[in-house]
Amino acid sequence: MTLTKKDLVLKIAKNSGITQLHVKRVVHATLHQIVETLKEGQTIELRNFGVFKVKQRAPRRGRNPKTGQEVPVPSKRVVVFKPGLLMRLHIK
Numbered sequence: 001m002t003l004t005k006k007d008l009v010l011k012i013a014k015n016s017g018i019t020q021l022h023v024k025r026v027v028h029a030t031l032h033q034i035v036e037t038l039k040e041g042q043t044i045e046l047r048n049f050g051v052f053k054v055k056q057r058a059p060r061r062g063r064n065p066k067t068g069q070e071v072p073v074p075s076k077r078v079v080v081f082k083p084g085l086l087m088r089l090h091i092k
Contacts, residue, residue: 005031038079048086055080 009027013020034052037044043053054077062073083091 046084048084050084050087051082053080053082054078 005027009020009024012018012027013023016023034044038052038054041054043051045051057076057078059075060073062071063069064071
């Protein structure tokens with residue numbers, strides 16, 4: 001089962017007593033700020049939850065699965081997440 005952004009908003013609104021519209025705005029603003037911060041190459045550390053950061057992947061040689069021919073794969077930036085202590089303890 002997948003939890004969508006809408007499901008998250010509904011659960012937070014129900015548990016907090018805040019309207020869905022206000023929760024939706026806060027969730028959207030939070031996710032937007034996370035993306036903008038990562039675009040700038042900064043790290044986001046949410047204590048006991050986890051750390052988001054951007055890493056640079058080195059260029060490498062890939063292989064076309066149809067032809068078997070080697071193709072160059074350029075370097076790229078990827079987001080990585082390392083779970084924090086509370087997440088590691090609760091998800092076992």
